[in-house]
Amino acid sequence: MTISIRRKKFNLLMGRARGFWKAYKQNKKGIFGIGIIVFFFLFAFVGPMLTLNDPVDDWDVGGRRVPPKWFMFLPGHQDLVPNLKPLKTVGFSDNNEISQWKIELSPIGSYSISHSQEGSPYGSGMGSVLLSLNEGASSSSWTLNVSKTFEWKYDAPPKRFRSDVAIKAEGFEGVEAHLKIVLSTPRGDQYTLWERTIKSDTDWFQPEYKVDSYSLRVKMIFPEGVFADPAHKIFNGTGMYKFYLGVCLKSTDQGSPITARIYIDDLSFETMGTCYGLLGTDQWGRDIYSQLAHGAKISLAVGLLSASISVSIGLLVGLFAGFMGGMADELSMRFADMLLIIPFLPLLMILIAILGQSIWNIIIVISVLGWMGFSRTVRSQVLSLKERAFIEAARASGGSTIHIAMRHILPNVMGLVYVSLATSVPAAITAEAALSFLGLGDPRIMSWGQMLHDIVYYAAIKELYWVVPPGLCIAVLALSFVMMGFSLDEILNPRLRRR
Amino acid sequence: MTDEALIRVRNLRKLFPVRKGFLSSIFSRESLHIHAVDNVSFDIKQDEVLGLVGESGCGKTTLGRLLIRLIEPTSGDVFFRDINIMELSRSEMQSMRPKMQIIFQDPYESLNPRMTVLDLVGEPLEINALVGSESEKEESVAEILEHVRMTPPGEFMFRYPHELSGGQRQRVAVARALVIHPDFVVADEPVSMLDTSTRGEILNLMIELRGLTRSYLFITHELAVARHFCDRIAIMYLGRIMEMARSDDIIRRPIHPYTKALIEATPVPDPSARKEKVSIKGEVLSPINPPRRCRFYTRCLAAKDICSKLEPELVDIGGGHMVACHLYP
Ligand SMILES: Nc1ncnc2c1ncn2[C@@H]1O[C@H](COP(=O)(O)OP(=O)(O)O)[C@@H](O)[C@H]1O
Numbered sequence A: 001m002t003i004s005i006r007r008k009k010f011n012l013l014m015g016r017a018r019g020f021w022k023a024y025k026q027n028k029k030g031i032f033g034i035g036i037i038v039f040f041f042l043f044a045f046v047g048p049m050l051t052l053n054d055p056v057d058d059w060d061v062g063g064r065r066v067p068p069k070w071f072m073f074l075p076g077h078q079d080l081v082p083n084l085k086p087l088k089t090v091g092f093s094d095n096n097e098i099s100q101w102k103i104e105l106s107p108i109g110s111y112s113i114s115h116s117q118e119g120s121p122y123g124s125g126m127g128s129v130l131l132s133l134n135e136g137a138s139s140s141s142w143t144l145n146v147s148k149t150f151e152w153k154y155d156a157p158p159k160r161f162r163s164d165v166a167i168k169a170e171g172f173e174g175v176e177a178h179l180k181i182v183l184s185t186p187r188g189d190q191y192t193l194w195e196r197t198i199k200s201d202t203d204w205f206q207p208e209y210k211v212d213s214y215s216l217r218v219k220m221i222f223p224e225g226v227f228a229d230p231a232h233k234i235f236n237g238t239g240m241y242k243f244y245l246g247v248c249l250k251s252t253d254q255g256s257p258i259t260a261r262i263y264i265d266d267l268s269f270e271t272m273g274t275c276y277g278l279l280g281t282d283q284w285g286r287d288i289y290s291q292l293a294h295g296a297k298i299s300l301a302v303g304l305l306s307a308s309i310s311v312s313i314g315l316l317v318g319l320f321a322g323f324m325g326g327m328a329d330e331l332s333m334r335f336a337d338m339l340l341i342i343p344f345l346p347l348l349m350i351l352i353a354i355l356g357q358s359i360w361n362i363i364i365v366i367s368v369l370g371w372m373g374f375s376r377t378v379r380s381q382v383l384s385l386k387e388r389a390f391i392e393a394a395r396a397s398g399g400s401t402i403h404i405a406m407r408h409i410l411p412n413v414m415g416l417v418y419v420s421l422a423t424s425v426p427a428a429i430t431a432e433a434a435l436s437f438l439g440l441g442d443p444r445i446m447s448w449g450q451m452l453h454d455i456v457y458y459a460a461i462k463e464l465y466w467v468v469p470p471g472l473c474i475a476v477l478a479l480s481f482v483m484m485g486f487s488l489d490e491i492l493n494p495r496l497r498r499r
Numbered sequence B: 001m002t003d004e005a006l007i008r009v010r011n012l013r014k015l016f017p018v019r020k021g022f023l024s025s026i027f028s029r030e031s032l033h034i035h036a037v038d039n040v041s042f043d044i045k046q047d048e049v050l051g052l053v054g055e056s057g058c059g060k061t062t063l064g065r066l067l068i069r070l071i072e073p074t075s076g077d078v079f080f081r082d083i084n085i086m087e088l089s090r091s092e093m094q095s096m097r098p099k100m101q102i103i104f105q106d107p108y109e110s111l112n113p114r115m116t117v118l119d120l121v122g123e124p125l126e127i128n129a130l131v132g133s134e135s136e137k138e139e140s141v142a143e144i145l146e147h148v149r150m151t152p153p154g155e156f157m158f159r160y161p162h163e164l165s166g167g168q169r170q171r172v173a174v175a176r177a178l179v180i181h182p183d184f185v186v187a188d189e190p191v192s193m194l195d196t197s198t199r200g201e202i203l204n205l206m207i208e209l210r211g212l213t214r215s216y217l218f219i220t221h222e223l224a225v226a227r228h229f230c231d232r233i234a235i236m237y238l239g240r241i242m243e244m245a246r247s248d249d250i251i252r253r254p255i256h257p258y259t260k261a262l263i264e265a266t267p268v269p270d271p272s273a274r275k276e277k278v279s280i281k282g283e284v285l286s287p288i289n290p291p292r293r294c295r296f297y298t299r300c301l302a303a304k305d306i307c308s309k310l311e312p313e314l315v316d317i318g319g320g321h322m323v324a325c326h327l328y329p
């Protein structure tokens, strides 16, 4: 008997779930809402995995403030140039990496090239390339070029280029070296981006300024000075370009044996294009797609957490006030009124300013300020439930207050709870967006509101590829939760059900 | 039936304060009360069914709820055996509850719409820890469902109230009250909300189930139903008991003018046999602060001078027939 009864109980539960789903399926709004919410959940989980870029910390993954790559296919955008990285890897961690470079020596045979285990402290990865002068060299001057030739096939110049190097010199006695970083064009122009002479041993060092087309020292190579755009000046046609590190050694003292050794590491060159990725970049050259994907996670987390906390608080307060009545009711409802009449956003801003701008503070503050309306709804529902005969019947059977609250009142307000959960989520999402938009968000976290804040702060309102994604996501996600809430309301609280 | 009383009610009163508007509460200090139950005393014997008859609004439900202390009286006592339940603490009262049960008037309201029949009927068992396990509960519920003719029980156990007819709901309410074998049951107009055909079924069911409990207070506004079911009948009017006697006595030899009027008003199957005599006038008085005189005075055709000055006491005029009327000392 018990087995079959257990079966029946299970069937009953399944039947209820199925009945609910059947009713829900009929509801177009509800299906639309659920569909979009599922999509955003997938996006929040899978989206961040599809990119290696950190939304906050990875600057200059491409040109700054550039549109997405696919803009190339739009009319008027044919001249967009993508990122170009002539070198697969940077850092000389093994012989393979050395072989990416062309190393030219003269006179031939006077040097040896080898891989050293010692890497620079600046870059990541082990190892560097070691160029050492063979003993007993007869000449008095030597040159060597570490170069990389690459093809520029675009009519337009890149947004920016930059390069880097780390060098260490040993055994410099009676010898001096002239070092330079040079970019040469198909027309034979040579642009020396950096140069330096060393006369004695040095520990690892890097160029004293960033070898970067945005750098003032690089701009000063050109007659226009500060106003020059080196990328534009240098990349003015298609063809083979060459980037190289040149080393010129000269002996200054004929007497002593020459033993100069030069370690080179982190040698790199790249150009950043005028378009990047799926959604372009922001003012620091950060990946907007990665910001959007990580923002989805943040928005959903903030929305769901704040909504659950505030709905729980509202439920508890409402149950307490409605059930206890009298003084308890009066006090808690007046307190709720007090919070309700203070304008929400200013109060939110003040609290965040006091507590500090962290995502947890934002979640807590939004929840603590969001329960009042729901507690009133619950209270009124409890008040009307309390007068129902079945409550008196439970009391007549000996049911305690706790029993009545848990078994009779709570199940009858659960319908309200689900609905309120669904409708509180968009409120929390937009509250977080508003806070971040106003500059009170967590600076360590990139949320959609934070993106909008950056857009306005950096006056990018016309850059639609940047404005539309976060704005649209906030609106659509909020709307889908509202729609789900409405359809839940129609199903669970059938007074509103359409005839 | 023994003569020993199971329930003794003494000078029970229940006044409901009337809410006044804000302004009138400032200008008038006089407090208004509905005298729903006004100084009522009677006994219910072991194994007896006492009928409580009166028109709507006269305080029957209030009295019924007072008897099992679902509401607190303004004054007065109710003794269950020798225990004055009005003096019990909250927890003591809770442990008394399974001994006294109530069947409510409206089966559409008295069952939680979100509970299955199994949970509804099993709830009193669970609350009072009368079953040790889920399967014990199922067995007890199945047993009582058989008693109330909801067979097979497995068919009904997992239904919600909205999946039951009115009669079936009231059977569930009856099962709920009887499943813990109480000594005393208040049945508050258990059939008044049902249609005529189901009504008979439920009444017959209650007669069959008399054995499951000891005493009943059977509340109804229909004298005919009360006569059918009850050993004794108490006639209530505006919060007071006017007459109380064995069912046959009260029907055959009514003494109080109000009882007589009630009997005349009872529908008779043959319309031509209807008496044309009118023995009542006016309308029911408001129960708010009634003056100190016979409550029936304004409607009584036989009223004397004294009736307007003194409230008559309920006195035994012989053979357990009690009446509160100045005309029959
Ligand atoms: N909770 C209450 N608050 C105020 N007045 C009440 C309450 N319950 C009943 N009354 C009043 O007491 C009187 C008797 O009601 P009731 O006992 O329900 O009558 P009956 O059951 O005989 O129809 C009515 O006038 C009713 O309005």
Ligand SMILES: [Mg+2]
Binding pocket: B057, B060, B061, B062, B105, B189
């Ligand atoms: Mg009633």
